[in-house]
Amino acid sequence: MFDPFVWALALIALLSLFGYSIGISMLVGSIVFLAGRGFDTSIASETLLQGLFNSYTLLSIPLFILAADIMNAGSLADRLLRFSQAVVGRFRGGLGHVNVFSSLIFSGMSGSAIADAVGMGRIIINMMTRNGQYSPSYAAAITAASATIGPIIPPSIPMVLYALVSDTSIGYLFAAGILPGLLMGLVLMAMNAFIATRRNFPRDESVALRDIPVTTFRAVPALLLPVILLGGIYGGIMTPTEAAAVAAFYALAVSVVVYRSVSAGQFFTTLLNSARSTASVGVLIAGALAFNYVITRQDVPASLAGFIQQFDLSPIGFLLVMNLLLLVLGCVLEGGAILLIIVPIFVPTAQALGIDLLHFGVVVVVNTMIGLVTPPYGLLLFVVANITRQPVGAIVRELTPFLIALLGALAFITFVPDFVLFVPRLLGYRG
Template sequence: MLDPFTLSIALIVALTVTGLSVGLAVMSGSFLYLILRGLDPSLATESMLQGLFNGYTLLAIPLFILAADIMNVGSLSDRLLRFCQALVGRFRGGLGHVNVVSSVIFSGMSGSAVADAVGMGKIIINLMTKDGKYPPAYAAAITAATATVGPIIPPSIPMVLYALVSDQSVGFLFAAGLLPGLLMALMMAVMNYFIARRRGFPTDESVSLAELPRLTFNAVPALMLPVILLGGIYSGVMSPTEAAAVAALYALVISVLFYRSVSIKQLYTALLNSARSTASVGVLIAGALTFEYVIAREQLARSISVLISGLDLSQAGFLIAINVLILLLGCVLEGGAILLIIVPILIPAVEAMGIDLLHFGVIVVVNAMLGLITPPYGLLLFIVSNITKEPIGRVIREVWPFIVALLGALVIITFVPDFVLFLPRLLGYGG
């Protein structure tokens, strides 16, 4: 007869395959485990509620989601895009470079790959496909790929989730993601340039120098958001959660009062969308906190740590194995599930191998974001396919060069820890 833990895992997999959300599937499996073990199911509920009530940092997630949704319904995205066009549109493959730069800027505000693809992505795809400048599948592919930068450059919702399971500083995690995020953007810009030259993609219409001050002035209030947010965190004035609240309020003020681009109906839509997204993330977190009790009782983390130690892997070999594992999991699981359910099991082994947890966090988040654009279940691929009405197969064919570029960035991020830890150390991190 199968043991309770095996049966609980089987139930989780079966429910996930049938389409139930991962969070609810994990909760169901956890409750089954407790019942089969003869334990009080309320233990799982207690574990979940304690994790949620004590997770002050988790409040940053709904606030960052709200800030992104407000920016998407207002004119911030449009103004930022015009500013990016003025900066890099004149180069070969100009709108592809605009796509990259706009994702870098927008990621400093939203912290979400999906928010980037849905908000800024719709506008840039329309620009790229207008008058047949770029094939729709290519516009969709580069939009999906550049959106992966969103959760790497601070602020970052996945980094907050990693902080929850690893007990690391959100501020230091944000700092650790900045240079890797810029490296990913650079690799994609280089790839776009070579593809543009090979396929004869056009430059965008050049913006005269006389127009640049006006476009910059229009974009400055939006560009100030990441400055205020990160400046507040690293100066010690605000905690990450307080900074998220300021970001949401600032997005609301400049959209409603300064740009006057958000109606009451649009604001209601933004609040409704953010509530739905928050509920979705909340269910996933609740499921992970419930499963945490099961993992602890089964001593699963310790067993895996002992197993890996017995394999006698070098640190480099271990990192390669972790990268391959999470990349494969990313093909079938969403990033949040990987961070909240898989990563806690691996952390003891990571510590035993002497790998810095801040460095490991960036590796894991980058891998999880790559999962958003890898078939068969890359969420961003389905989002951009729906926007362009292109068959998913065409989008997948066009996205492969950008996956290769991002894998190149991942190699540097994995094997040059000083590159990742440079900024955190400047800010006082002792790792």
């Protein structure tokens, strides 16, 4: 029997297996569904155009991508690493701590795990492996693990996507990610300290105390970006989308005027790279918008909610099931696809169970970030493997302790919603 929905799902899976982007696959599957049901296939294009052009929120994505690319093209990453080394580099396993600490800082600027790994990661990996103090696979592992913090601490491109499908406040979502992001950084640094002690990693050359003020002063223009962004958003001066524009302009001004590290040619290349990244995300969003229409017509959320209610799950039980599901899906699906396709199906159920959507959003985003470092298809694994020329298997072995630490942080975030909601409530959240 011909079921258009089943055929659409099968076609999406088949096209994905043959290497087509998930966005294109969803568009094709949606058109097949509409044609099979006798609907006008132009509904697919109308739905995605309305979704793309009527969402002011989505404008922030290309701007945050551009800001991150400009920072990677200039010397901001290098100066931030020197500052991080001055702060935490004096301890045993110090460059590992620098790796995590610099990710915490950079995450307040880029909102992208890939941007963190490609920009800061490339520099810190070279620092860690230069004198043979750390193996390339260990440097790659801790770089991949620390890059997951990027989209948790604001700004965050995945949180913008979650806000799109859940209709929650981006400003409060950003605030909800601050403490969980710091917790992830803390557990990764603790694990690095534990491993450094067991393996007797050397103490790295520390920055002299008299040099710290100079190093800090040189990094101040870059360090001010998170302050400007968060201060502007939570001070009511600008929306998150406007803040993204300010971030891109500020990164360009600092790189060109203050640090003088970006030439006209580099800026043009940066624009091209940002356009390619934006187009890739745009196709994914377009496909998800069209396929979400299919899911709605098929009444999948209501059917799934009814199925889950049969098991009489408590809110914590539901979150545990979601964690398991998202961690498994993260092994085979890209995070953006999970946020745009899978999560909207479960949002109504979470609401019905009384789960705060800010808390649910942070749990979901943390899961998708952990998915970036889980084999076989963790995207960050391939990014750092390409940088270090190490086998993915060797990186995964070194990554396992850090993955356990991140799962521990995820468990705490899941079971203690007040921890996630503490900062949003300070800013007036009443959900």
